[in-house]
Amino acid sequence: MKITDTIESVLKNKEDTAVLSIAPEQTVYEALEKMAKYDVGALLVLSDHRLVGILSERDYARQGVLLGHPSKETPVHQIMTSPVLFVSPQHTVDECMSLMTEHHFRHLPVLQEDTVVGVISIGDLVKWVISGQAHTIQALEGYITGTYPG
Numbered sequence: 001m002k003i004t005d006t007i008e009s010v011l012k013n014k015e016d017t018a019v020l021s022i023a024p025e026q027t028v029y030e031a032l033e034k035m036a037k038y039d040v041g042a043l044l045v046l047s048d049h050r051l052v053g054i055l056s057e058r059d060y061a062r063q064g065v066l067l068g069h070p071s072k073e074t075p076v077h078q079i080m081t082s083p084v085l086f087v088s089p090q091h092t093v094d095e096c097m098s099l100m101t102e103h104h105f106r107h108l109p110v111l112q113e114d115t116v117v118g119v120i121s122i123g124d125l126v127k128w129v130i131s132g133q134a135h136t137i138q139a140l141e142g143y144i145t146g147t148y149p150g
Contacts (some may be wrong), residue, residue, distance in 0.1 A: 001133045002065045007096060007110055008089035009120040010128050019116055021046040024077035028064055031055050031076050040105040044116060051109055051116055053080035066149065070083075086111045089118075097125050 011017060019149055021044040022031045035057065045053035047139055055076050061080035065069060085127040087096055100122050110118040 001128050003094040003129060004092050006089060007087055007091050007120060010093060010124060011110060013088065014124060017118055019119055022076055022111055023047060024052055024075065026108060027072055028060060028074045028076055028079060029071040029137060031073060032060065037119050044109055044119065050079065050114060051084055051086065053082035054084045054107065054128060055080045071097060084109060088112060093125055093128055
């Protein structure tokens, strides 16, 4: 589990691989209900199975609440982020962490051609890196104590 591993590897090892989405015509309130139900911070916005945007808690706070858009009356497409940066399964953990840091977002859709195949969060990537570090520490401790199998 290294930063040079692909996002495909991260997705294969991720416990919950469900891609949660909302339609652009649905209300922001419906999106917030779904985010609360599944305890997530963002939803992909799909129209005819194609990615057209992403709606995050930050979008709601900045584009909805602060600009006075009532969540029960405002359609998602009015406050979503669009166009959306996305990656392919071949991108590396390091590349994705750099993108997320540079652009200040925490969720990144993963597309294979035009099809959404997953979403990764900064939490998924941090967990991946920490797991790799724990592996390395175990190997080093085994080497030092003479119990390293390699």
